[in-house]
Amino acid sequence: MPKVESAGTGHGEEFDDLSCCEEMARIFRALGNETRLGILRRIMEGEMCVSEIQDGLDRSQPNISQHLSILRDRGVVTGERDGARVCYRLADPRVADLLELAAKIFEIDPTR
Amino acid sequence: MPKVESAGTGHGEEFDDLSCCEEMARIFRALGNETRLGILRRIMEGEMCVSEIQDGLDRSQPNISQHLSILRDRGVVTGERDGARVCYRLADPRVADLLELAAKIFEIDPTR
């Protein structure tokens, strides 16, 4: 299956012809929610347990857990039990880069 | 409003404390659809009109147009009329980088 030249800044090539799109789409859908991005931003500060994540996000505990479940399912974060708590972190540190790149491209003002 | 150190690979900082998440989320939701990613992948090959985009994506013309409308609305692509046709391209070439980075991070096999 032939590789396809992309219109990017020209460093890597990760795309080919068809499909694999639904898998990618599932990842992006996981990122496409205000609360989940809020969770990720908290986690980007460092490993954090659920109740810590919840602080500052105006959401119920079950809601946070549901969103964490989605992020875990998509491989965006990982959770590790530590006693009664569960500590979450980015599954890959480059997830932070991904979010920062998106913010740059779309000129999203961090102060808003 | 204090900047927050992220857990990324440590190059830029684009994130702050609160909000701006919904705006980001809207972008990611635009990317979170199989057909729209298929459209982007086609456009990454170079500027392309609607009927060309449609070729190879098993979707109706109205459907492609609807998805293009969403991508335009979110600033992911831009369209320029050329006679009866409308040529679409990435609004920013770094959009390709964003998709490629995501594919790398989540180890999405382009041949699937």
Added chain:
DNA sequence: TGCTATTATAAGCATATGCGAATATTAGCA
């Protein structure tokens, strides 16, 4: 074991999203 703290899951409902079908708009040309 009984109690509390922490986290996860399930059920129900409201809204958002995605698609097909029909129709409208825009441009070129006879």
Added chain:
DNA sequence: TGCTAATATTCGCATATGCTTATAATAGCA
């Protein structure tokens, strides 16, 4: 102007998503 090609928009419906409430599961400790 009338006709055709290319693209966009609207409507209606089915499914997905997100939230709240209630409840369950897990761990530490008296």
